[in-house]
Amino acid sequence: MPEITKEMFRRIEVDKSEAEVIARPSINFWQDAWRRLKMNNLAMFGLGLIIFLVVMALFGPYLVPYTYDFQVLEDQNQGISAAHWFGTDDLGRDIFVRIWNGGRVSLLIGLMAALSDLIIGVIYGGLSGYRGGKIDQLMMRIVDVLYALPYLLVVILMMVVMETRGIITIIMALAATGWVGMARLVRGQILQLKEMEFVLAARTLGASTKRLLFKHLIPNSMGPIIVNMTLTVPSAIFAEAFLSFIGLGVQAPLASWGTMVNEGVAVMLSGYWWRLFFPAVMISLTMFAFNVFGDGLRDALDPKLRK
Template sequence: MHVPESVTAYPQFSGTTSFPWFKALFDQNFFDSGVDIFFNFLLFYVPAGLLGWTVTARVKKGLSDTERQRLRSRFIGIVSLVGLILFCVVYFAKFRQPYVDYASVAALDGTNVIFPLIEYSYRDIDLMAVSQGPSLEHLLGTDREGRDVFTRLIYGTRISLTIGVVAVSIYTSIGLVLGSLAGFFGGRVDSIILRMIEIMMCFPVLFLILTLAGFIEEPSIFHIMLIIGLTGWTGIARLVRGEFLRLRNQDFVQAAIALGFTQARIIFRHVLPNAVQPVFVSATFGVAGAILIEATLSFLGVGPANAPSWGQILTSGRNTQQMTLILSSGFAIFLTISLLNLIGEGLRDATDPKLRK
């Protein structure tokens, strides 16, 4: 944005060329959700990580397979740790900038301003355009508060996918650890973990989630992620346990035990990498299930009220009987779940040739 020296309303822009979009990505006056800050942070960090991966890939050419794998693991660990630290710094710094009416700045003579393709924010309220139908100005219309439905649907994509991915990551981690311990040690450890799995499976998942959500006064996106993550680990644990029971008596495990490796190294570096293939397939289906659970919670009024998730848009459409809101969010949920299920079936066929048709 280039602003001439004649500007008096906003002297900080006088005679300068500025890019307020970069600052606005981390402005917590606007992005009050950590999910938004996280995705905006990835816009810069992922390209930097890919560049570093490209540079290290050239170094790997002169190394052995073991050294190459070790370098790859260290690089992923360092990049993940540095990314987590930088994100925490950005998020907890609580960066805020004063409000600027860029439309007024654009109206000044000689001022060049570039606006985004989508004019509206997901929470911009227009009381003069409440509950409107689709039009050229609002492609999918507006809700009862005058917010643009198309913009909220786009923002809801990353909210819903984040809920699915993070929730599945939580219960996959729990299931991997408990299933590995049960399958490797057997005996009393296996019995205790199996009783835990059976107790969790006795409760209907949806009613258990609704009960846990009832104890939260103001449910947020992170609460939904945590609740789904803490209640869905039983299937992963059973899969990993079965794979460990199959693998623990094979020759490479017995050789590792004979060499005196620690039990933690045998479990997590030798057996677990050979037991995670069915977990990937189950996790893919789990992301679709988590998105559907979030939509169900929002539809029942338990989910976050202000987050522009697909479930919240569907709930708003149910309350106002606006078919645009119902059909747009419902189609987004249906399409995403269908694609994730197809990906899961493809992974299952690829990892198990016996299932190929």
């Protein structure tokens, strides 16, 4: 057996100047969430699809020399062609421009419904969770009653009662009971956070209820709130499509994807398949994009999955 000597070993010197070198730059919670979101290919595909749909809804109608209500009766029910990329309807109106003009209506209704849910639900749920006690019990019983009512039934009743039917009316009907889910979510988050040390410290320093809610509690609940908003948009779009499908949506000549599906179903068996195909595809793509993006955002904002 060979003899082991000192010459067989080499001292590894440590450079003390590198001891304080940071291995990677410091990032905050939102930067880390964005980094993890970018690693989710399906979620990024959904985000790209949402951006594409929004851009086309804004600028798509200007790509063709027609307006959504321009009629040429000689061109009625024409198929896909160089002149009409998505064909025409029974009044000779270009479906391409009506698809993207209807996309403006559907996306606007979805975004405004989600925004109203955010404002009403966050304030109501935040106050209920922070106050607690009998006030919380009373406020939550009101929410339970509204939550027990069929959502679409309430919306349909409100649409029937209201004399005028348009975008504002639909948004008001969707916002009437749509906020209850957000309120319950925010209340649960506030009940967890209000017992933590940083809230106790802020209360000890004399912070008001308004400051505690809007500077400490609600900002720390933004992760679940944002995720819930992304999932509210496709639900509102689908609800609007359903209302339009049964004749309670926007009125002619204005179109939405729901009204176009309603018109397409009536002539589908007559061979005019494109009148149903394109609006149905747009609704499906929008719901798919928001759902996969919302799922990816939920994973990215979950602190338990942070590495």
